Amino acid sequence: MVIAAANPIRPGGAEPRASAAAAELSGRMRSSLLPLGPPVSRDRIIASFPKWYTPDACLQLKEHFHGQVHAACQRRSTGTVGLSLSKVVVVGDLYVGKTSLIHSWDTAGQEKFKCIASAYYRGAQAIITAFDLTDVQTLEHTRQWLEDALRENEPGSCFIFLVGTKKDLLSRAACEQAEVEAVHLAKEMQAEYWSVSAKTGENVKAFFSRVAALAFEQSVLQHLERRSGSQPQVGDGDLIHMEGSPSENQESKRPSGPGCC
Numbered sequence: 001m002v003i004a005a006a007n008p009i010r011p012g013g014a015e016p017r018a019s020a021a022a023a024e025l026s027g028r029m030r031s032s033l034l035p036l037g038p039p040v041s042r043d044r045i046i047a048s049f050p051k052w053y054t055p056d057a058c059l060q061l062k063e064h065f066h067g068q069v070h071a072a073c074q075r076r077s078t079g080t081v082g083l084s085l086s087k088v089v090v091v092g093d094l095y096v097g098k099t100s101l102i103h104s105w106d107t108a109g110q111e112k113f114k115c116i117a118s119a120y121y122r123g124a125q126a127i128i129t130a131f132d133l134t135d136v137q138t139l140e141h142t143r144q145w146l147e148d149a150l151r152e153n154e155p156g157s158c159f160i161f162l163v164g165t166k167k168d169l170l171s172r173a174a175c176e177q178a179e180v181e182a183v184h185l186a187k188e189m190q191a192e193y194w195s196v197s198a199k200t201g202e203n204v205k206a207f208f209s210r211v212a213a214l215a216f217e218q219s220v221l222q223h224l225e226r227r228s229g230s231q232p233q234v235g236d237g238d239l240i241h242m243e244g245s246p247s248e249n250q251e252s253k254r255p256s257g258p259g260c261c
């Protein structure tokens with residue numbers, strides 16, 4: 001997974017400015033069936049489909065990986081999808097906490113800075129639009145940020161997230177109040193909503209696990225679709241670990257919630 005935080009220009013501004021923080025994450029997930037796989041740290045194993053933050057603004061309500069994905073991973077035959085890279089772009093106003101958010105997650109020590117141009121948004125599998133929960137103006141600007149990022153991507157190709165940062169700075173009541181407007185906007189943007197704090201780490205891991213799971217599942221499904229007609233093969237069998245039994249009947253073939261643009 002590649003995560004990039006666009007260093008802001010004002011919404012509606014002409015060209016994106018330089019300097020984006022990017023983090024590359026190896027999306028390795030281990031098969032529960034392979035006893036002797038390469039070492040994968042426990043906190044990188046997604047054991048069950050990560051839950052949404054609020055059902056009022058979430059991309060998918062399901063609780064298990066898609067049945068085809070689960071089955072394909074359990075088959076552990078050779079292929080390339082088990083180790084997949086996804087590009088995640090993080091956009092938002094100056095100082096909202098994009099860089100802190102990325103750095104507060106384990107990014108395998110591969111963080112780096114990149115220059116960006118509008119072309120940089122291209123090929124994103126997920127777009128994270130971040131705003132500061134204590135600054136309502138930054139929320140208002142997210143719509144424009146998203147528009148800019150979407151312009152560079154194929155319709156239907158990205159998961160969209162709206163993330164309120166600096167949750168630690170608000171009381172519970174104030175946070176809930178800020179979330180009302182944010183959730184409303186998230187629904188309009190067809191985005192999944194999360195409130196997080198990079199400072200305390202609250203919800204950060206859960207959030208990125210969710211992003212990773214959705215992106216991974218989509219990659220596998222696309223891979224299976226491409227290979228339909230031949231034997232679907234996912235990963236070297238050592239790259240994903242899932243527990244629980246997914247219900248195939250409840251799940252659609254492709255990510256379907258309102259946030260899948």
Ligand SMILES: Nc1nc2c(ncn2[C@@H]2O[C@H](COP(=O)(O)OP(=O)(O)OP(=O)(O)O)[C@@H](O)[C@H]2O)c(=O)[nH]1
Nearest residue numbers: 007008093094095096097098099100166197198199
């Ligand atoms: N209290 C608190 N402060 C935060 C949090 N996240 C970021 N900050 C602070 O907010 C300021 C901006 O954070 P950055 O991560 O640099 O924000 P950014 O969006 O990447 O900023 P630019 O690169 O200027 O666009 C810094 O002083 C951070 O320490 C948080 O969760 N809680």
